[in-house]
Amino acid sequence: MKEVLKKIIPDRLIKLYHSERKHSLKKLRNIPEDERVHFDSTTVNAGHFNVKYRGISAIKCPFDYVMYQMIISELKPDLVIEIGTNYGGGALYLADLMEITGEGMIHSIDIVKKTGSMVTHHPRIKLFTDGWEKYDLSEAKNFSKILVIEDASHMYGDTLAALRKFSPLVSVGSYLIVEDGIMNDLNKEKGFHGGPLRAIREFLAENKNFEVDRTYCDMFGKNATWNVNGYLKKVG
Numbered sequence: 001m002k003e004v005l006k007k008i009i010p011d012r013l014i015k016l017y018h019s020e021r022k023h024s025l026k027k028l029r030n031i032p033e034d035e036r037v038h039f040d041s042t043t044v045n046a047g048h049f050n051v052k053y054r055g056i057s058a059i060k061c062p063f064d065y066v067m068y069q070m071i072i073s074e075l076k077p078d079l080v081i082e083i084g085t086n087y088g089g090g091a092l093y094l095a096d097l098m099e100i101t102g103e104g105m106i107h108s109i110d111i112v113k114k115t116g117s118m119v120t121h122h123p124r125i126k127l128f129t130d131g132w133e134k135y136d137l138s139e140a141k142n143f144s145k146i147l148v149i150e151d152a153s154h155m156y157g158d159t160l161a162a163l164r165k166f167s168p169l170v171s172v173g174s175y176l177i178v179e180d181g182i183m184n185d186l187n188k189e190k191g192f193h194g195g196p197l198r199a200i201r202e203f204l205a206e207n208k209n210f211e212v213d214r215t216y217c218d219m220f221g222k223n224a225t226w227n228v229n230g231y232l233k234k235v236g
């Protein structure tokens with residue numbers, strides 16, 4: 001019965017029902033209006049566009065900063081390939097973490113150059129501005145523990161093609177992180193032809209040596225991340 005209801009009632013109505021229920025329960029508990037807590041993917045999404053790291057736009061969900069920090073300090077990759085630099089706040093955050101662990105370089109790829117001097121001249125960041133399609137995989141040949149982050153156009157076709165190109169570089173035990181699968185929850189995936197989640201589904205069906213690491217995806221609640229099902233661990 002529950003499964004049948006799930007199929008016929010749109011996700012958004014189910015969410016609305018749960019949030020109204022929570023709201024009513026809080027009213028019953030007499031929590032004053034100005035002390036109530038309310039946030040969900042829509043409110044976090046609005047806020048995450050304002051996130052800056054050391055003054056530079058770094059568009060990520062706050063939960064994912066914690067996850068990245070754990071992955072960098074536990075894995076200690078010697079190369080992080082970031083596909084999609086934008087202003088470079090994300091790259092700078094990772095580069096600073098790597099400075100602390102004392103290891104590693106970032107190859108950050110975009111199709112435009114928007115980075116200021118702090119990112120451009122960071123000793124652990126090398127920028128590429130010809131797009132991931134033109135990144136020569138031999139750039140990674142002298143590295144042995146490689147982590148790849150896909151954070152570019154988020155179009156289904158581009159994402160899948162990038163995953164296919166870069167996945168062979170990922171070391172066993174390391175990650176291929178696919179950003180922004182949250183767009184389905186935000187009801188935006190149609191404009192991206194299905195977006196990252198459609199790409200992830202197809203990629204996993206054809207690559208049995210990657211699996212979703214639920215430890216990271218579900219750390220703060222089921223897929224409480226912008227990288228929904230997007231922490232892909234290479235297991236073989």
Ligand SMILES: C[S@@+](CC[C@H](N)C(=O)[O-])C[C@H]1O[C@@H](n2cnc3c(N)ncnc32)[C@H](O)[C@@H]1O
Nearest residue numbers: 058059084085086090109110111131132151152
């Ligand atoms: C969401 S932003 C990246 C955000 C960044 N990773 C951060 O943490 O702040 C996406 C970026 O992907 C870039 N992009 C689009 N197509 C690309 C391509 N073919 N290759 C590399 N980057 C691309 C866009 O120019 C844009 O700057």
